[in-house]
Amino acid sequence: MHLPLRTRIKICCISSLDEAQLAIRLGADALGLVGQMPSGPGVVADGLAAQIVRSTPPPVATFMLTSETSAVAIVAHQQRVGANTIQLVDAVRPETYAQLRSALPAIKLVQVIHVIDERNCDEAMQAVQNGVDALLLDSGNPNLAVKELGGTGRVHNWAVSRQIVEQSSVPVFLAGGLSTDNVRRAIDTVGPFGLDVCSGVRTNGQLDAHKLESLMRLLTD
Ligand SMILES: O=C(O)c1ccccc1N[C@@H]1O[C@H](COP(=O)(O)O)[C@@H](O)[C@H]1O
Numbered sequence: 001m002h003l004p005l006r007t008r009i010k011i012c013c014i015s016s017l018d019e020a021q022l023a024i025r026l027g028a029d030a031l032g033l034v035g036q037m038p039s040g041p042g043v044v045a046d047g048l049a050a051q052i053v054r055s056t057p058p059p060v061a062t063f064m065l066t067s068e069t070s071a072v073a074i075v076a077h078q079q080r081v082g083a084n085t086i087q088l089v090d091a092v093r094p095e096t097y098a099q100l101r102s103a104l105p106a107i108k109l110v111q112v113i114h115v116i117d118e119r120n121c122d123e124a125m126q127a128v129q130n131g132v133d134a135l136l137l138d139s140g141n142p143n144l145a146v147k148e149l150g151g152t153g154r155v156h157n158w159a160v161s162r163q164i165v166e167q168s169s170v171p172v173f174l175a176g177g178l179s180t181d182n183v184r185r186a187i188d189t190v191g192p193f194g195l196d197v198c199s200g201v202r203t204n205g206q207l208d209a210h211k212l213e214s215l216m217r218l219l220t221d
Pocket of ligand 1: 012013032034037039040041065089096138148149150151152154168175176177178196197198199200215
């Protein structure tokens with residue numbers, strides 16, 4: 001028997017215990033906690049992120065977004081926050097994945113690919129070969145003087161994202177400018193394992209129960 005599974009949903013930029021409880025109550029599969037970043041609106045202090053992680057029940061996953069790129073700094077960040085998943089929002093050296101696995105064997109690794117053009121397919125497959133547990137396709141631009149590593153509210157080239165989903169042997173999350181206006185089209189066009197949303201479920205920076213409820217309804221219809 002083949003039962004259709006709903007597309008998983010990660011609610012990112014969680015900034016308080018109340019937002020975490022709201023997201024969980026409305027059906028989030030994962031919470032995103034944004035660490036220190038060169039730019040972006042969603043940062044939460046490590047101490048508060050750690051409290052949110054401790055208050056999150058299984059099976060809800062806790063993703064810690066880190067802009068650190070050395071294994072030592074990433075491990076230190078994970079130890080401050082305690083999240084069960086590390087979301088690497090910047091590129092890291094190939095050997096870093098093995099160093100992280102050896103230091104943190106129980107922690108899942110998700111590599112963000114900032115989709116600009118077809119060249120990102122190779123970058124994504126390289127991360128898969130290096131042993132990541134999942135990919136997350138976002139709309140940042142790490143080539144800018146002040147890096148954009150996510151939280152842009154922009155949609156990227158979904159045709160490239162679709163190619164990555166088709167080639168990937170690990171689950172792929174889609175992020176970048178998702179909201180009730182486009183999630184159905186995103187699912188139909190890209191076919192991701194999961195969606196990752198920040199600004200599209202917020203009003204004046206706060207998680208908006210009405211927007212999140214409407215989005216969840218679109219996933220289950
Ligand atoms: O939100 C931020 O400040 C941020 C900064 C740096 C890296 C990632 C960040 N957030 C992530 O960006 C995606 C997309 O955000 P949006 O939905 O386009 O607003 C979001 O899901 C977070 O994972």
